[in-house]
């Protein structure tokens with residue numbers, strides 16, 4: 001059972017989470033015409049009256065961009081001010097995850113995006129580890145990630161997650177923890193809800209934006225941090241065979257943070273993962289506001 005934060009933002013107001021309900025006729029439920037964000041927040045370990053949100057501006061901008069694909073004009077600063085008020089009302093004690101969602105809220109049928117009501121809601125839940133921090137075993141999915149010519153992959157469009165769901169279930173039901181999806185060209189793309197990184201000979205490699213990936217905010221943070229630490233980062237197409245003989249592979253995402261990969265199919269990866277661990281330590285220091293060089297990535301919400 002999830003522990004939901006008590007207050008949600010729904011239909012332009014703050015209401016108890018249990019009262020934020022939609023109709024079974026809701027358009028987005030039928031056609032997948034929603035888009036969501038996902039951010040993590042924690043109590044500031046240095047100052048308990050503060051909540052810390054990682055890269056709030058980037059998350060709000062990505063959701064605003066996703067909303068554009070739904071023909072919904074929702075400025076990033078509006079999303080941001082609702083999220084900040086949402087935090088102040090909920091005053092979460094434990095680590096949490098915020099789920100802002102935009103969708104076609106109309107009750108009419110027929111797939112379309114014009115002349116249709118839309119809405120925006122926000123709710124949250126307590127969230128610890130999403131994947132085991134010890135690492136995961138991955139299956140190469142038989143399901144491929146969609147292509148940008150048939151799906152706006154720069155948005156986190158709810159309907160797209162049927163593919164992630166199929167891939168994750170296929171992986172788990174066959175004894176793995178997580179799925180790695182290839183793109184339509186057969187190149188490595190990402191996991192069910194995370195980007196992917198490969199380390200070979202001290203160099204970090206990750207599929208580029210032309211590989212049908214989601215533009216992950218954690219991915220962007222890792223690339224910046226790795227370069228600042230003097231590591232070489234290459235964004236390019238990655239073959240499946242590179243994964244199998246990599247020195248290290250890790251997944252990145254808001255929910256998963258940096259999760260090492262232990263095994264891919266029947267190929268065990270080396271147990272030592274120095275670069276993964278170094279980047280993971282750096283990222284946690286930043287999200288906990290312990291790194292003065294990256295305070296601009298951490299949005300502080302004072303609760304007092």
Ligand SMILES: Cc1ncc(COP(=O)(O)O)c(C=O)c1O
Nearest residue numbers: 193194195214216217218253254
């Ligand atoms: C399909 C997919 N890829 C990658 C990511 C990682 O993105 P981020 O680091 O912005 O959470 C996510 C999670 O949002 C996702 O759903």
